[in-house]
Amino acid sequence: AAELAERERTAAPKKEKAAAGDGFTAIRTRLWVSIVFLVLLMYVSMGHMLGLPLPGFLHGTQNALPFAFLQFLLTLPVLYVNRKFYFGGFRALAHRAPNMDSLVAVGSAAAMLYGVIAIFMIGAALGRGDWDTVERYRTNLYFESAAMILTLVTVGKFLEERSKGKTGAAIAKLLDLSPKTATVLRDGEERVIPAEEILTGDVVLLKPGERVPVDGVVLEGSSAVDQSALTGESIPVTKDEGKAVMSASVNMTGFLKIRATRVGQDTTLARIVALVEEASSSKAPISKLADKVSGIFVPAVMAIAVVAGAAWLLAGRSVEDALNACISVLVISCPCALGLATPVAIMVSTGRCAQMGILIKSAEALELLHAADTVVLDKTGTITVGKPSVTDVVECAPGRLLPVAAALEKKSGHPLADAVVRYAADAEPAEVSEFTDVTGKGIRGIIDDRTCYGGSGAYMEELGVDVSAVREQAQRFAEDGKTPLFFACETELLGVIAAADTVKETSAAAVRRMKDDGCEVIMLTGDNETTANAVRRKLDLDRVIADVLPQDKERVVRELQAEGRKVIMVGDGINDSPALARADIGIAIGSGADIAVEEADVVLMKSDLNDVPTAIECSRQTMRNIKQNLFWAFFYNTLGIPLAAGALYPVWGVTLNPMIGAAAMSLSSLFVVTNALRLYRMRCDVPRR
Numbered sequence: 001a002a003e004l005a006e007r008e009r010t011a012a013p014k015k016e017k018a019a020a021g022d023g024f025t026a027i028r029t030r031l032w033v034s035i036v037f038l039v040l041l042m043y044v045s046m047g048h049m050l051g052l053p054l055p056g057f058l059h060g061t062q063n064a065l066p067f068a069f070l071q072f073l074l075t076l077p078v079l080y081v082n083r084k085f086y087f088g089g090f091r092a093l094a095h096r097a098p099n100m101d102s103l104v105a106v107g108s109a110a111a112m113l114y115g116v117i118a119i120f121m122i123g124a125a126l127g128r129g130d131w132d133t134v135e136r137y138r139t140n141l142y143f144e145s146a147a148m149i150l151t152l153v154t155v156g157k158f159l160e161e162r163s164k165g166k167t168g169a170a171i172a173k174l175l176d177l178s179p180k181t182a183t184v185l186r187d188g189e190e191r192v193i194p195a196e197e198i199l200t201g202d203v204v205l206l207k208p209g210e211r212v213p214v215d216g217v218v219l220e221g222s223s224a225v226d227q228s229a230l231t232g233e234s235i236p237v238t239k240d241e242g243k244a245v246m247s248a249s250v251n252m253t254g255f256l257k258i259r260a261t262r263v264g265q266d267t268t269l270a271r272i273v274a275l276v277e278e279a280s281s282s283k284a285p286i287s288k289l290a291d292k293v294s295g296i297f298v299p300a301v302m303a304i305a306v307v308a309g310a311a312w313l314l315a316g317r318s319v320e321d322a323l324n325a326c327i328s329v330l331v332i333s334c335p336c337a338l339g340l341a342t343p344v345a346i347m348v349s350t351g352r353c354a355q356m357g358i359l360i361k362s363a364e365a366l367e368l369l370h371a372a373d374t375v376v377l378d379k380t381g382t383i384t385v386g387k388p389s390v391t392d393v394v395e396c397a398p399g400r401l402l403p404v405a406a407a408l409e410k411k412s413g414h415p416l417a418d419a420v421v422r423y424a425a426d427a428e429p430a431e432v433s434e435f436t437d438v439t440g441k442g443i444r445g446i447i448d449d450r451t452c453y454g455g456s457g458a459y460m461e462e463l464g465v466d467v468s469a470v471r472e473q474a475q476r477f478a479e480d481g482k483t484p485l486f487f488a489c490e491t492e493l494l495g496v497i498a499a500a501d502t503v504k505e506t507s508a509a510a511v512r513r514m515k516d517d518g519c520e521v522i523m524l525t526g527d528n529e530t531t532a533n534a535v536r537r538k539l540d541l542d543r544v545i546a547d548v549l550p551q552d553k554e555r556v557v558r559e560l561q562a563e564g565r566k567v568i569m570v571g572d573g574i575n576d577s578p579a580l581a582r583a584d585i586g587i588a589i590g591s592g593a594d595i596a597v598e599e600a601d602v603v604l605m606k607s608d609l610n611d612v613p614t615a616i617e618c619s620r621q622t623m624r625n626i627k628q629n630l631f632w633a634f635f636y637n638t639l640g641i642p643l644a645a646g647a648l649y650p651v652w653g654v655t656l657n658p659m660i661g662a663a664a665m666s667l668s669s670l671f672v673v674t675n676a677l678r679l680y681r682m683r684c685d686v687p688r689r
Contacts, residue, residue, distance in 0.1 A: 402424040
C-alpha cells in the first residue's frame with residue numbers, strides 16, 4: 001500500500017502536466033482558428049478600401065447579399081470556437097455580476113445580431129429595388145467587430161494559459177533530482193533497490209558522487225556534501241557522524257553510511273515539490289480593472305439600449321427604428337478599444353522589456369510589479385557572483401605560498417580549491433605526490449620531499465603549526481564573510497588565502513534604487529549569520545535572515561504577505577522555487593536553475609540585479625498607459641452612446657449615422673494603439689530623479 005501511494009504521488013505531477021498541456025493545446029487551436037478566419041473576414045470586408053482584389057460576385061451594390069452572407073459565414077467559426085465567452089458572460093450577467101466576458105459577449109453578440117438583421121434588410125430592399133437601403137446596410141455590417149473582439153481577448157487568454165503550463169514542467173524537473181535507485185543494508189547484505197522502496201530506519205550506503213535519496217543522519221564516515229541544489233550555497237558542508245543530510249544533496253568526497261529518518265513525501269525535496277504546487281495554485285487572481293468597469297458599464301449600456309428602443313416606440317416611430325436605435329447603442333459600445341487597451345500596452349511593454357533583457361511572462365506580473373513594497377533577495381548567485389574567488393592573500397613566506405597552494409588545491413575537488421587555482425594560475429607549478437583529502441579538515445601532499453598542508457586554522461594547530469602571526473587577520477576575514485585557508489610546509493606557516501563568494505558590482509546600486517522606490521529590501525540566505533551580516537553592511541540592506549532552509553524561505557514570504565505586503569522574491573536556485581511561486585511576483589536570475597526560471601513570473605536575462613528596479617519602473621509606466629487607454633476607450637463610448645440612442649433627435653433631428661459610429665469605433669482603437677506604441681520609447685533602465 002505504501003509503495004502504491006508513493007507511485008501515485010510521483011505520477012500526480014505528470015497527470016497535472018498532461019492536463020495543463022491539453023488546456024494549452026485547446027486554447028492554441030482556438031487562437032489559430034480565430035486569427036485565420038479574422039484575417040479572411042477583414043480582407044473581404046475592408047480589402048476593397050485598400051485596393052486589394054475581390055472576386056466579381058462581391059463587387060457593387062447589386063452583389064450586397066453574397067458580400068454580407070460571406071462575412072456572416074466567415075464570422076461563424078470565430079464565434080463557435082470562442083463560445084465559452086458567451087456561456088460565461090451571459091451566465092455572469094444572469095447572476096447580476098457582469099464581468100469582462102459579459103462585455104465581450106454583449107458587444108460581439110450585438111454586432112453579430114446587427115449584421116444578421118442587415119442581411120434580411122438587404123434582401124428585402126433588393127426585392128423592392130430600394131438601392132439606397134441596400135447600400136446603407138452593405139457598408140455597415142459590423143461582423144468584423146464581433147470577430148475582432150473575440151480574437152483579441154483570446155490572445156490574452158492564450159498568453160495566460162502558456163504561463164500556467166510551465167508549472168507542471170517545473171515540478172517534473174524537481175522530481176528528477178531524486179535518484180531512482182539506492183544501496184541499502186538489509187539483513188547484513190547490500191541491496192540496490194528503487195529509491196521509493198526505502199523505509200524509515202533503513203541504512204543507506206553512499207559512495208562519492210551519488211545523490212542522497214532520503215533525509216537521514218550519518219552513522220559512519222565523513223564527507224563534503226554539496227547541498228547547493230537545496231540551500232543555494234555553493235560551498236559544500238562537511239558531514240560526519242551525527243550530522244543530518246538532506247535528500248537530493250550530493251556526496252562529494254568520502255563514503256557515508258546514513259540512517260533514513262524521512263522518506264517519500266516527508267523528505268526535504270518532496271516538501272519543496274509540495275510547496276511549489278501549493279504556492280502556484282494559491283496565487284490569488286488579481287481583480288482586473290476592466291472587470292470592475294464592466295460591472296457598471298454592461299448594465300448601464302443594456303439599460304440605455306432598452307430605454308432608447310422604448311422611447312422610439314413611445315414617440316410613434318416604427319419597430320424598425322426602435323430596434324435600430326437599440327442595437328446601435330449595443331454596437332457602438334462593442335469593446336474593441338477596450339479589448340485593445342490592455343493587451344496592446346502589455347504586448348508593447350513586454351517587447352520593450354525584452355529588449356532591455358527582462359522577460360516578463362504574464363500581464364499579472366507586469367501589473368503587480370509597481371505595487372510591490374517589499375523585495376526579498378536570495379544571496380548566492382543573486383546578490384553575489386555565485387562562485388568563490390580569492391579576495392585576500394597574506395604571505396609569511398614570499399614566493400612560496402602560491403605555488404604550494406595551487407599544487408595542493410589542483411588535486412582537490414572543493415569549490416574553494418578552484419578559486420585558489422584560478423588566482424595562482426601564473427605561479428610556477430609544483431609536483432605533488434601522495435595527495436590526501438583529510439575530510440572536514442583540509443588536504444596534504446608531498447612537494448619536494450616535504451609534507452605540505454592546507455586547510456582550516458584548527459587543522460594547522462592540530463599539526464603543530466604556529467598561526468599566531470596571521471590569527472587576527474584571519475579573524476577579520478571570517479567576520480567579513482570570507483573563508484581563510486591556511487597553508488604550511490612541515491611546521492612552517494606559508495600564509496593564508498581568503499576566499500569568498502563576492503558581491504556583484506551592480507548589487508549596491510540596485511539595492512539603493514529599490515529603496516528609493518519605497519521598497520524594504522530583505523536578504524534570505526542559507527549561509528551563516530556572520531557571512532550574511534557582512535553582506536548586509538556592504539549593501540546597507542534593511543534586514544537579513546540567515547541559516548534559512550528552503551521551506552523557511554517560502555514561510556517568510558507567506559508571513560510578509562500576511563502582514564499585507566506586496567512581495568517580490570528574487571532568486572536563482574532550486575531552493576528558491578517555493579518562495580518564487582508563493583510571492584506576488586517571482587523574479588529569477590537568468591543564469592539560475594531551470595526550475596527557478598520556469599517558476600518565476602519575470603526572468604532577468606542579463607542576471608543583473610539592477611533590472612529589478614527597472615522592471616518596477618516599466619510596470620509603473622505601463623499601468624499609467626493602460627489607464628490612459630481605458631479613458632480613451634470609454635471617452636468615445638460616452639460620446640457615441642447618447643447619439644446612437646437618439647438623445648439629440650428631439651432637439652436637432654440628429655441620429656447617429658452608422659458610418660459615423662464605425663468611424664468613432666475605429667478612431668478610439670487608433671487612439672489606444674497609438675498611445676500604447678509610445679511605450680516603445682520608454683526608458684526604465686536609469687535611476688529615478
